[in-house]
Amino acid sequence: MTSTSSIALTGFIAWALFLLVLMEVIRSQLVLRGKVPANGFTPDNSNLSPFMQRLARAHANCVEGLPIFGGLLLVAIVTDRTLITDPLAYLFLGTRVFQSLVHLASLSAVAVTIRFTAFAVQMAIGVYWAFMLLASA
Structure with missing residues (x-):
């Protein structure tokens, strides 16, 4: 039987993949339209539009969080907990996707506060999971 945790982990990975594919589709269009040479991209998209910079950072946020939060989910899955x-x-998963969407939408002070709040919820969940997984070991 598939657990909620395995669905959430797969969703987290799929969301990071979606952001990556979106970035690469837009980058490919920029190359094909001759606006940016194929070797003209920086990892943070600093030479592109503000949206592309936010997209690169939103994707990086997911990748940075995957070993921590995904790791906790994976531990629970493989240890049947x-x-x-x-x-x-x-x-x-919902707060992760919401955080990314807010990141893509704006860098205003209000948006950053909302985004951080979503991340704070994820951190609290992660701390709870880590504590409970260690306590039940």
Whole structure:
């Protein structure tokens, strides 16, 4: 039976992949239209539009969080302790996607505060999961 945790982990990976594919589709269009040479991209898209810079950072945020949050989900899955992670797994995934969407939309002070709040929820969930997984070991 598939656990909520495994669905959330797959969703997290799929979201990071979606952001990567979106970035590469836009980059490919820029190359094909002759606006940027194929070797003209920086990892942070600093030479591109503000949206592309935010997209690169939103993707990087997902990749940075994957070993931590994804790792906790994976530990729960492989040790058959998803009863710990399942109740908050969808909330975690939802706040991760929401954080990225807010990041893509704006860098205003309000948006940054909202984005940080979503990340703070993820951190709290991660701390809870880590504590409970260690306590039940």
